[in-house]
Amino acid sequence: MNKLTFEYQQLLDTSGLYCPEPIMLLHTKLNEMQVGEILLLIATDPATTKDVPKFSQFLKHPLVHQEETQQQYRYWLKKLG
Template identity: 70%
Template sequence: MTTSPTSEATHTECLDTSGLYCPEPIMLLHEKMEELATNEVLLVIATDPATTRDIPKFCQFLKHSLIKQEEDEQQYRYWIKKSL
């Protein structure tokens, strides 16, 4: 799902992985998700194009909800709701 960069989504925490490349964004994402409570939303900011593949697969595998995804010329943003 891609939406405009100006659209709003709420989040509890933010993880900025700008400048990092695979596998670092996913490793940091995994650690951060363990810190969150069920149903909290994490905003992940990334610059690695591989995250467009890796983050949706991460969410699917661990049953988290990728509630929103957007990108512009400089970064990718993902809103992930933590499951049980």
């Protein structure tokens, strides 16, 4: 089975950090990005499975894709205006 790959222009690895740090860093990183760029957020905090989609919806930066492995969560968000 082929694994889908999603392109991204920016990477933010918050592995080992816990709420609220991943969301605070995500907010800062998105502010630094250009409109239209995709950010890959890597996290190990299970709370991000609820926090990132809420953040995405609230600030209107679409969550393009998310996936979960045994101990890692990955989120692709698109920076909008």
